[in-house]
Amino acid sequence: MGAAFAILAPWIVRRGKGTADPAGQGKDTKLSCSFCGKSQIEVARLISGPSVFICNECVELCMEIVLPLWEKVASRSDDG
Numbered sequence: 001m002g003a004a005f006a007i008l009a010p011w012i013v014r015r016g017k018g019t020a021d022p023a024g025q026g027k028d029t030k031l032s033c034s035f036c037g038k039s040q041i042e043v044a045r046l047i048s049g050p051s052v053f054i055c056n057e058c059v060e061l062c063m064e065i066v067l068p069l070w071e072k073v074a075s076r077s078d079d080g
């Protein structure tokens with residue numbers, strides 16, 4: 001994991017209470033990750049899109065996939 005992860009890490013590891021609720025969910029509302037289907041209470045963080053949700057676990061999984069690509073692109077631009 002390189003610089004890109006260091007930049008994005010605070011975004012995904014921000015857990016716990018007290019932070020603004022991105023999904024705007026009330027306690028009675030049942031929201032779940034559109035990717036893995038876990039409910040908001042099963043994950044540390046649920047991030048809302050226009051009409052979809054993604055949990056922190058799926059974001060971390062996606063980052064594992066895309067970060068090597070980013071670093072490849074970054075090193076390529078270094079070469080010129």
Ligand SMILES: [Zn+2]
Pocket residue numbers: 033034035036037038054055056057058059
């Ligand atoms: Zn998920």
